[in-house]
Structure formats: C-alpha cells, structure tokens
Amino acid sequence: MTVNVGVIGVGMIGKDHIRRLTTVLAGAAVTGVTDVNLDAAQQVADGVPGGANVHSNGQELIDDDAVDAVVVCSWGPTHEEYVLAAIEAGKPVFCEKPLATTQQACRRIIDAEVAFGRRLVQVGYMRRYDAAYRALKGVVDSGDIGTPTMLHSTHRNPSVPGHYTREMAITDTAVHDIDVARWLLADEVVGVRVLKPRKNSLGGELEDPLFILLEMAGGALVDIETNVNIRYGYDIRGEVVGETGTASLGSGGPISVRRNNLVSDRVPEDWRERFIGAYDVEFQEWIDAVGSGGTFGPSSWDGYAAAVVSDAAVEALHSGERVAVELGEKPALYS
Amino acid sequence: MTVNVGVIGVGMIGKDHIRRLTTVLAGAAVTGVTDVNLDAAQQVADGVPGGANVHSNGQELIDDDAVDAVVVCSWGPTHEEYVLAAIEAGKPVFCEKPLATTQQACRRIIDAEVAFGRRLVQVGYMRRYDAAYRALKGVVDSGDIGTPTMLHSTHRNPSVPGHYTREMAITDTAVHDIDVARWLLADEVVGVRVLKPRKNSLGGELEDPLFILLEMAGGALVDIETNVNIRYGYDIRGEVVGETGTASLGSGGPISVRRNNLVSDRVPEDWRERFIGAYDVEFQEWIDAVGSGGTFGPSSWDGYAAAVVSDAAVEALHSGERVAVELGEKPALYS
Amino acid sequence: MTVNVGVIGVGMIGKDHIRRLTTVLAGAAVTGVTDVNLDAAQQVADGVPGGANVHSNGQELIDDDAVDAVVVCSWGPTHEEYVLAAIEAGKPVFCEKPLATTQQACRRIIDAEVAFGRRLVQVGYMRRYDAAYRALKGVVDSGDIGTPTMLHSTHRNPSVPGHYTREMAITDTAVHDIDVARWLLADEVVGVRVLKPRKNSLGGELEDPLFILLEMAGGALVDIETNVNIRYGYDIRGEVVGETGTASLGSGGPISVRRNNLVSDRVPEDWRERFIGAYDVEFQEWIDAVGSGGTFGPSSWDGYAAAVVSDAAVEALHSGERVAVELGEKPALYS
C-alpha cells in the first residue's frame, strides 16, 4: 500500500525529503505540503509527481484524510505544536531534529504519546541508519569486544555559517554524537563536562573546537570532539573501546589513488555526501513501518534525552563545571 | 509518472528485481509477470503490491498495453527471442546478462535495434553502477593519473556449485571484468590469452584459477584473475595503472575491528552483499531513463562485445594460444 | 672513535642495551658493568665481546678512566645518585626513565648540570626516535595542518603484572604520552585532570582504563587513554589535530592478510615489538652525540617536567579535581 505523506516545511531539508519520497523510495506518495511561505509550498507542490495539495497550515494538513503520515521539517520552535497535533490525530509523525526546543516541550510530547498508548513519533537521527554505524553497533552488540568502557566520537566540519554560535556546537552538531552514544552503548547520560581546547583562529571569535565528556549510567566515558572550521573535509569518526577490543568507523573511501607521492582517499565534502545513503534507509524503514504497522526508530524519549543532555552540556560550557543529568523515569512505551 | 514493468522469468534474480521495483525504488510498478513455470509466476504475481497480471508467455506480456517496459530474467537461451520482441513492440527492455547466448544472436539484436533507430535495450552489467567503480571511472576520466596503460582486475568467489565449468569462469565470472575493462578504458578488446596457474585443490578437477589477458585496441593490457574457490570471501578488486599514477578500488570495509591481535575489516560474503547497492542504482536509473526518455546504460553493443570476447577467451583457454578479437564496425547508434 | 660505555644495572633492560651496544650498533664498546647483584654483573661481563670490567658499585664504574659514558638502568631510586655522580665526573650519562623518583631530585640534577655548564644527561624517552612519531613531528612542524589545537593519545597494553597500581598507569605508562605531548606540541603542561571510565573487569580491582587530560600553556588540549588490560595487543596511537588538518600514527601493519572473511593486519604483541627500532636509533644517536660532542636527546628538563606532570596527575587521580602544574623557569641550557 502506498503511504500518503504530508510534509510541513519545504525548506532545503523538506524539499530533499520530498525528492526522496517521490523519486527515490518505494511505497510513498506526497499528497500534502505546507509552509510558512505558501508560495514556496505551492511551487513545491507543483513539482510533485501526481501533484500535492497545499494546506494553509500544519493543523489543516494533519487533519486531511488524504494524509496518512506527517513529516515535520519546519522551524524548530514549531515542532512541538505539529507533533502534538499529529498525535492528537493518531497519525505517525516523522520529526526532524530537534523534537522540540525545550525539555518541557519534549516532555509534553512524551506525555501525549504515552496517553495515546502507542508509538507514533520518530525523530530524525539518521546516523542510526548509516551502514558503517550499523556495523559498529553490530560488533558492540555481538560482545566480540567485551563490555564498552569508552567511546571516542569525532565530528568535524570544514566550516560553518556566520551565525553559528558555540552553543550550536552542542545543540546542532554534537547532538548527533550524543544520540549515537546513547544508542551504541544502550545507556543514558548522567553527567557532562565541556572543555575548551585552543581556539581555531579560522573560526574567528567562535569557541571552537570543543571537547565534550559524557558519563554514562553504566560508567562508560564518552568524549566528543567538535571541530567546525577544520577546512579539510567533513569527517565523522568513532571508536567504541571494549574490555577486550575496539571497533571503529573505517577511515578509507571507496577508492585509493596513487599520485604525486601520495596514496590517498577522499574525505567527504559535507554531511550530504557522507550521510545521503543513511537518509534513504531512514525514510524507507519509516515508510515500511508506517505501512506495515512496524516498529519506529528514534523515539520521543530519544528526542527528549538529547534535549536534556544538550541543555546540560550548554550549562557546562558556560560554567566550566560538571553538570549532572537526570532524565527521570522512562515510560514503558519506550523500553 | 509510474513506469509499468513486465517481468519475464521469476527465478531468484527475477524475484529480486520485482522486490526492488515494488518495495525499494520509486517510480515503477510491476504490472505483468510470466515464467516457464506459470504456477511460480502466479505466486509471485499474488505477492506484488496492487497485484500483477500473469501472462502465458513472454510475447503476450510484451504485447500488453499495461506493460511500458520489459525486464528479461529468464533462461539465457530465451533472451534473444524476448529482446527482439520488445524491440519489435518498441518497448524499452532490460535484459539480464547475457544479452544472448551467441554472437550471432547478439548481432541480430543490434540489427533490429539499429533498424528501429533508437536505443531500447539495456544489458545487466551492474558494476557500472557501483559507487566505488564509478569513483574509479571518475579518476580515470579526469586525467589525474594520465593515460591508462594497464588494468589489474581480480574476481574471487569463496566457492562455486558443482556444475560450474572452467568455461563458466570466463562466460559467467570474468565477463563482468571484461565489461568493466571496456567501460573503464573506453576501448575495445583486440586479442585475448588465457593462462592456467597452479590448480586450486579445493576446486577438485576444475581448472581454477585462470589468468586472462586482454589486449585493448589502444594498447592497454588487462589482466583478470578469476579464483572461484578461494574460501575467504567474495573479493572484487581492480587497479587502473596510468602514466603518472594509479587508481584502485579500496580494500577497507565500513568499520575496523581490533581484537585477538588483529586489526581487521570484513570481506563481503557474496555478490549480493557486495553489489546490492549497485543493483538498486542500476534499476533506479533505468526506470528514470524509461520514464523520461533518458539515456540507457550498457547497450546491445556492450552485450555483443562481451559475447565476442568471451567466445575468444574460451577458444584461448582451449588452445593455449592468443586469439584475435574482431568486433566489426560499431553502429553509430552506440557511439 | 669507539665510545666506551659503562652500564649500571644489568636487569632485563640493562642486558638489552648491552646487546644493542655490542652486537647491533656501531661505534661503542661496553667496558664496565655493575649491579646490586655482582654475580649477575659478572655473568653479563663474561658475555660481552672483548670482556668488560665488573665494578663493585656505580661510583667506581663512573670514575673508571676506561668508561667514557654511562648508561643507568638500575632501580629508579638509585638514578639520582648515579646521574649526579656522572655529572660530577663530567661524563655523558644516559638514564632510563625516570630521571629520578621525585621532582626535587630532578631539580638537583638540573642544578648540577646547569652548574656544570654543558648538557651531559639524556633521558630514555625512546618514542621520540620512532620512525612514525618522527614523521608525525615532521608534519606538525611543517605547518601543513596548521597550529595544533588537540592531541589524542592512546596507550593500550594487553595486560600488566599483579603489582601494577593505578598510579603506575600514570607514572609508568602515560608518562610516555606526556613526554610525547610536550615534544610534539613543543609546549609545557599547565593543568591536568584524570577521569575514570567504567572499570575493565579483566583488570580485577585495578582502576583501569584512565582518561588523562592535559592543558598545555598554549591552549592545546591533550587526552590520553590508558588501557592496560585490553588483551588484543599493544596498540599505540596518536592524532595531532591542527587548525586545518590532522596527522595520525598509521594503523596498518607491514602486510595485509585475507583469510576467513577478514582482511587484517597484526597488532604488535608488546612494546619490544613496537619500539625495538626506536631503541636502536635512540642509542645510535646517543653514541654519535657522545663521540662527536653532538646534541643529546630528551634532557634533564624533560625528565623533570615528566615527573612534575606525573605527580600532578596522580594527585588529580586521587582528588578527582583539576590540578595546576607549575614547572618554574626553564634554565637557558635547555632552550
């Protein structure tokens, strides 16, 4: 059965998901779109194969019977409203990160979903769908390297736009590493510190790089390097250290070139190049889950936990001190 | 627009393509199937989302107005008939390798397509769609390593079934390397030799491995190692040697594991694991080309050239001598 | 000219250096040996090509005119006495780490050497002579990766003996990483913290692994993972992160083996296998420097700095807090 999807927000990421749903993946159609800019919504709707309805706002789109499931790609502060409306309507909703902009808002979503009694929400942490991260998770779960004691995570960008702040290094950048840490280690964060290495002069006044340290409930220690002006490429690395071995993301590219006295592989240019395959898998599995009533990926709880840990990390960045993290009880729905 | 595809032959590969067309890729529907075993065809048709017609034979399927384009996955000896019928009907046809079982049959297909005046046929050489091979081709075409002088190609299988013959090491196995050589070097084969290394005892009486040498019209030399009982994995490697550098398929996997005194990556188990992504891209691009009237991939000429070179290689295997390869004039349609 | 060397201490490391000086390297002879166990000294002396004098104690050996230069490999608490005696005698002295067991003792050595007015002391930090570390240092110094902002250093041992304590993870193990950090970054440590990841159960009660964080005067942040029960091998890794790139120790071995579904390289078994070449280069350059009056390697100041930083790290391990590091003024002799 074709899943009819309504998309709220047709900025860069919204457009890309529409392209994906209509020209790359099987089993979905885009039947409705909306955006704060209705002209933009109309333009996008015109380009959808078979056409799509333009709704004047998200609530209307969610309520449309021609929409089976909702994708939220609008501005972060609007996420809570649309996710809650989708839950109210009993429709599956894929929400790009962040789930909501405050812990309290995330909590309200959790409460609504728990009250509904069934999972409807998936949050856009696409790294869990990347082939290399999945292979890493496979090794960790196999027990082949023993119980994890540490995780080294590296997140490098060639550059960032001018409005990027040091807090965004946590809330926009490291938040992916935080989610990956919780998922790979199947554990929650209980404390966080942020250290400030020598400033990269290429970032001007920006406090960059950062070195973020997470203590997990089970004792494992996670370190996250964010380095967002490093020029040489978009480089995502990770190593899980176990009691008897380790597993790392590979560092080689698909080919190897020998010229000019070097044997070399390319480093990806940006997150699109690095994770395009992960986005495809993420959405294919989401469509399949919607269509078949199957299991969803990253949950409201994951979105909430990311928000709480990010907030604590921002506080730790400001204070220079260790900040404790308390998530409270996890509802059974998410176990 | 959705492309309605009819599939002739629902064996393992046919079933896999139907799964791909209906549950993985966008823009296609399977509207008709047939098979020499009509019960099998019916069973497959029943599983197709939205259902598919079962036709009593390939000709009938091709003639059905509900079929826009044809996929031929039946037994090799039937390929010629179905491809010619599709050309007769003016419908795009994707034919799994081989295009046909004899050079003469391939020639007849070329003649029919040339008479039709427009390309309709694509042959299933999926390596051209593999991300690593495409990156290799990109480096070669960039001129970064200078004009190619050699190509080393390695094709290893852990094991082969009991009915596998030494000729199949050429016609079923090395034929992929032959196609890749022609494509990477953008050149034709003019001579071939086959050398016989020490026999691998794990293959019993089979003449395995083989070392196949192709001379290209432009002078480049290609060597192909086939090793089909090597146990350790399915390992496809290649290096283009240019005047000032070389480019190779990478040998690393997506992750790297450190345990038991080794740092290691996995070798794929079989061709499915290695090339599943290539099949997806191959079919997505074919559907897009059918839908948009765009350019097709490997042509009848490529299928014909593979047949002629394979035949010469089999003769060289038997005789122990160099065998000249003559393809004749390439019709303008394929330039 | 042959350099006549006297060796104090003929335990495992002393014996190995005697083997190196007499059967591997050019330009040296071992003319005197002593040990707290004189029988052992005699036995070793008997095995030296050409024979060597056995001295009843270190002072006597140092005073012997047949000894041009001294190697101190005795028990750590005796180092200060012998190094001071060598300085008193105006003879070059190679002292295995530690230079001395307290900061104060190291200071006394510095004072004596400064009073002597010329460098005589070299401390056994052999990593600075390893080919890979030297290549790393070359890239850092070239400016190719920009100013360093971070250094990730990893020190893994398969196992440690029963008497190994958590403090030794700093004073015996991480002390090499501390020296490497100072050398690679050409900078001094100003603060240190020690974090405790989840305990590796294979180490019993031992607090292992540790994660040591060094702040450098110039702002660079260094993290050192010590993991001394990790079973899979002796694995030394490091990555200098610069403003525009990074440089890492390579992770591959000299060969690559494909079998059993893996492509793999060996990890060294122990420090001997990993650093045997570095020891050879270290001593060859020391002999050459003694013979030619050339420049020595790691200095008393380096030995002192390692002691001060190690002491601070031990304090940080006990307190859980950041500990400031103050080295005081560096005498001009060491600039």
Add this chain to the structure above:
Amino acid sequence: MTVNVGVIGVGMIGKDHIRRLTTVLAGAAVTGVTDVNLDAAQQVADGVPGGANVHSNGQELIDDDAVDAVVVCSWGPTHEEYVLAAIEAGKPVFCEKPLATTQQACRRIIDAEVAFGRRLVQVGYMRRYDAAYRALKGVVDSGDIGTPTMLHSTHRNPSVPGHYTREMAITDTAVHDIDVARWLLADEVVGVRVLKPRKNSLGGELEDPLFILLEMAGGALVDIETNVNIRYGYDIRGEVVGETGTASLGSGGPISVRRNNLVSDRVPEDWRERFIGAYDVEFQEWIDAVGSGGTFGPSSWDGYAAAVVSDAAVEALHSGERVAVELGEKPALYS
C-alpha cells in the same frame, strides 16, 4: 670478534656499505679498500674510522691477511673474477647483484664453491631482509593461506636515467622480483613470457611498462609489472595468492595525514627510502654469519638462477614468445 672487511669498488653503493659497516652496524671494521680509481679509494680509506689500507687491485685486497671477508661492489663485469678469487682464498664474499654477467660465469662460481665444499658466497638480494617481505614469507610458510597458486608483483619507479634500456627493465629492475618469487614460493622458474602494455609516453622511446609472466615448476604463475616512469613514487607491491587466502605487502605509510579533502600516506621517493632498513639487516646478518660461521643468505645458486631467468626473459621480450627455462641440477650445497 670484529670482522675485518675489504671492499672492492667505492662507487655510490660501495661508499654506502662502508658507511653502514663502520657507523651503523656492530661487529665489523673496514680494513681494506680498492677501486679502479685509486684516488677515489684513497679518499674513502681516509674517511674510514681507524683508517683502511688501499690496495692496488682486488686480488691484492683479497689476499691481505688483514681482510677476513670481501664485499664486491665493483662494475658487474669484474664480479666473476673477484668472487672466484675470494673462493680461492677461502674467504666469505658478499657480491652485489649481479653475481656475474653471464650464466656461464655464474656456473663457474658455483663449480668453484662446490669444489671448495662450503658456502662462501652471498648475493645482494636485499628484499629478503625487508621486514614486510619477511612477514609475507612467514604467512606463506605458515600454511595460513594454503598452497600458493599465483604471485602478483609490482615494481614502480618514478623515472630512470637516459641510458636505461628495455632489457634493463628485466636485468636490473625485475630481477629483484624474480628473486623474490623464487624465494617466496620456494620454487624454480620453468618458463617465461613478456607482454608489452601500451607505452608510457613519459618514457620516450623506451618499451615501458612491461608485464613479465613466470611459470614456476610447481605450477604457480607469477606476474611482474615493471613501470619505471610512473612519476608518483617508488612503489613496491606484492600479493601471494593461496588456495584459501592471500597475503600482501601493506600499502600504508607510517602516518596518515588529513588535509585538503584527502586522507593520505606518503609513497617512498626511491629505493633508498624504501629499503634502507633491509640493507642494514642484510649486512648485520652477513657479518654475524661471517663471525660465527653461520648460514649465509642468497647463494651463488640464487645468483645463477636470476641470471638464467633474466636471460630467458630478455629473449622472450625480443621474440614475443614463451621461452623455456632450464637450470639443470641444483648441487646439494645449496639445498
């Protein structure tokens, strides 16, 4: 005991061996030198630590009681005379390749050595002392990859001097690969072919690259790529293909650098950089063998076999045909 070495020929390689014997390795002294250019010999002798006698010719040097063992680094055509003289004198002789310039001359050396009744001659095939090749040999001999069926050997030089001929690609370049093939596979060559890939335009008129195929007595097939104008570096690679796995020389350098969108390792610039360590080990083991009466490395038989196979390869290059190789019976002395 110090081994007193006499060196015949003080060109580039002779000087380098004298440097090695006097300033790098233990256990040797250079007591005599000679050269066709006696002034050059005198100059070199003056630089030897402790001084060395200058002899007016090789015979005189060999006859000097102050010379225990002889190193022959003179012009190839003189090798036979000096090696025979050393055997006559009963002194160990290390002869740089080639052992002699004709098969017949090699045979005369073998006859003389067999008549003498004990091995005295070692030929300078230094690759057998390279750490990576030794690790490769270790895997092959362990049986871990099964019986070898193929060997791929690659020999690339950035450029060659103007007097370099296509025959030298065999006699000077590939001769190392030929020796390695015989050693790694513990087998003899029985047939050879030479194929000519597209000519590299950077080599002007030179027939380059070549692709040399060796058939081993046990059936294994060896292919050797020589490419001597490939600009990008000095690149030596090799893969032994066994029945159940393969073993290859590693392709990574000691470090890995990430900058300018690449992750890269250096390729060595020339044979000195790549094999300097192998020369050191080669001579250390030779000195040890001379001093202790131990076993020598590559023998007169190896030098002879290399000559016979090279001659056959040159004939095959000229004729374009397969040329059979017959070595005759191997004397028991070399088994």
